Amino acid sequence: MVPTGPVARRYHDLTAHSPDSVRASGHELDWENKPFPFKVYTDIPGLHLPREIDVLATPALAAIGGEGAAPPAGLTLAALTSLLYYMAGVTKRKTYPGGGEVLFRAAASTGALYQTEVYVVAGTVEGLPPGVHHFCPGDFTLRRLRGEDARAALAEAAADATPGRRGATLVLTGLVWRNSWKYRARTYRHLFWDGGTMLANALATAAALGLAPRLFTGFVDAAVHRLLGIDGAREVALALLSVGPETPPAASAPPPAPIEHATLPLSRHVVDEPLVAQAHAASALATPEDVVRWRAGRAPVPTPAGARLIALPPPDPRAGRALGETIQRRGSTRSFAQTPLGVAELGAALWATSRPVPGDVPTGLVDIYMSAHAVEGLPPGTYLYRRDAHALDPLDTGEFRRQAAFLCLEQPLGGDAAATLFFLSPLDAVLAAFGERGYRLVNLEAGLAGGRAYLAAYALGFGASGLTFYDAEVVRFFLPRAAGADAIFVTALGRARGAVGDVLGLNTIAAPTRRS
Structure with missing residues (x-):
């Protein structure tokens, strides 16, 4: 058996954000020493x-x-x-x-x-x-x-x-x-x-x-x-x-x-x-x-599903924009309009996050928890996405915009979004199966899932933004289902204020001559 990963565990804990650690950091950017971007x-x-x-x-x-x-x-x-x-x-x-x-x-x-x-x-x-x-x-x-x-x-x-x-x-x-x-x-x-x-x-x-x-x-x-x-x-x-x-x-x-x-x-x-x-x-x-x-190494056994799952509409892979146009339009949404997404749109984004990866080790090391704030046909509340069934496992009902914003380092984006996805992993079990390198796996998988959510959102005409978070507070928010898990990454989804694809007033650079 590959031994557990004490260095990764220590690193994760030492770099965890909390309200106190963020306020006490005192780190100031040295703009004169900013690294060259290429x-x-x-x-x-x-x-x-x-x-x-x-x-x-x-x-x-x-x-x-x-x-x-x-x-x-x-x-x-x-x-x-x-x-x-x-x-x-x-x-x-x-x-x-x-x-x-x-x-x-x-x-x-x-x-x-x-x-x-x-x-x-x-x-x-x-x-x-x-x-x-x-x-x-x-x-x-x-x-x-x-x-x-x-x-x-x-x-x-x-x-x-x-x-x-x-x-x-x-x-x-x-x-x-x-x-x-x-x-x-x-x-x-x-x-x-x-x-x-x-x-x-x-x-x-x-x-x-x-x-x-x-x-x-x-x-x-x-x-x-x-x-x-x-x-x-x-x-x-x-x-x-x-x-x-x-x-x-x-x-x-x-x-x-x-x-x-x-x-x-x-x-x-x-x-x-x-x-x-x-x-x-x-x-x-x-x-x-x-x-x-x-x-x-083998992926840990998934958390058992609840008694009642909410089936999501089957995705239509032919819907939405072409991939080239989607990538050209993609940007990080900096302001959400608090208007709803359709449940089919949300379902398509969740489906996209969890597509199989042609790779050398199994995926499924990261679970997708969600705080839903404005999704047509879905009661506001918290859910766990079940990729095997393309369904939502209800955890709690209620209006959680304020809590979601707090969890995302008190950034309004986390609460203004129609739905905020929290990627959590049974980190200790992953480290037991894959050793120290398991830490790379969970962060890479979460980033890949978040990147796919970006692509799905911009393909379907809404926006997305990756966010950081208060580690322990995220886990606490999703207890008891998230017991034994660690927060890894966050992606917020929703309707952008202003045109999607023109985020931040950016000028799109013409691609090199494009051929059909």
């Missing part, structure tokens, strides 16, 4: 990507459910470019009166800090030489860090043949300081929330393109870090996503030699967060054999 390699020329991307006409809900185009004959640079754009590209710009500017990206990120980086380990990609490439959304380029086909090395690190048999594998990493500049030690949670949110876009886009994505959360960390040329402390690997039709296996090669390239400094100085470093180091896997053993 990682830029200064000693490698950039390969400018094609200015043409796929329109992604597949309905967003269908793509979330795994539907899409027929598998192509092979992976092309055009398809890879579309995937990179819709998961990590720049989609919106906000200009401030004083001249400042923020570039918003396809997937939401805590504080719009965008610490998730994307690397491409390419082998058989038509139009792209083999090697390890870094994607820079700022100038829409790939920079080649290694010249050899490294897929076999990545397959060995993942203890699975798939990365060696696909045209490419995307590696998501987290640049710790870009997020911890604002959020300090709580950043370790954010790395996986935001990585999961980006994966929601990536999985749907890859499905729409017929690229048969497969996610890996188990891998030899040091081997992946060495392959990318990152230090494994200030920048860490989060997940692998293999895409494209199967190819002949990549030829075996000697272990990759160390690489080191010059990059633009993030800021004048970096402040390290020991708790983040400890949590990540403790959850690392050292050998392929460790990876295989770790994958043998």
Whole structure:
């Protein structure tokens, strides 16, 4: 049996928010030292990507459910470019009166800090030489860090043949300081929330393109870090996503030699967060054999359902906007109108959050609790979503807008929303099954579910926003059903004040020429 995770438990408890801890933090932002929003390699020329991307006409809900185009004959640079754009590209710009500017990206990120980086380990990609490439959304380029086909090395690190048999594998990493500049030690949670949110876009886009994505959360960390040329402390690997039709296996090669390239400094100085470093180091896997053993973990048994379930309307995966348009419109809603959602709309969003993930370990480690405030046909109150039955398990009835706002760090969004989703996990049971790395799993799964809720909301014409929370207060609010659980993430859903897709007065950046 994989041993329980005391480091993860300690990290989670030490970084929990409470009304007292938030008021006593005293943390002030050093705006003169804010990290630069893009990682830029200064000693490698950039390969400018094609200015043409796929329109992604597949309905967003269908793509979330795994539907899409027929598998192509092979992976092309055009398809890879579309995937990179819709998961990590720049989609919106906000200009401030004083001249400042923020570039918003396809997937939401805590504080719009965008610490998730994307690397491409390419082998058989038509139009792209083999090697390890870094994607820079700022100038829409790939920079080649290694010249050899490294897929076999990545397959060995993942203890699975798939990365060696696909045209490419995307590696998501987290640049710790870009997020911890604002959020300090709580950043370790954010790395996986935001990585999961980006994966929601990536999985749907890859499905729409017929690229048969497969996610890996188990891998030899040091081997992946060495392959990318990152230090494994200030920048860490989060997940692998293999895409494209199967190819002949990549030829075996000697272990990759160390690489080191010059990059633009993030800021004048970096402040390290020991708790983040400890949590990540403790959850690392050292050998392929460790990876295989770790994958043998099994999800905890779900909480028994109540006596009476409320069936939700069957979702229509063809309803709503196409995926490409949905991602272009998506933004974090900053004000809800307190007007109701239809129960079918809510049901579709809940269905989307819980679609199966094609990956190396089971999902279902996170439960979706809900405070419903204004849903037509549903009494206000609290519920637990039963994904297996696509039904709601009633917990309590009542008007809980005020309580929901309080739980979300006293932010009005949590109470103004039509429904606020609280992602909870039986964390100790997950750590018993998956060890320290189980902490990565629950935060990644919650972020992915929240990202899918975003996509479903914007596909159907309403809004969404990810929120942070008072940890213990959330669990207390959902007792007794939530006994033994921990709060992981929150997503609020509702009608936005103002037009959805024009949130915050943003200007949409025209995508590179889009092809049908």
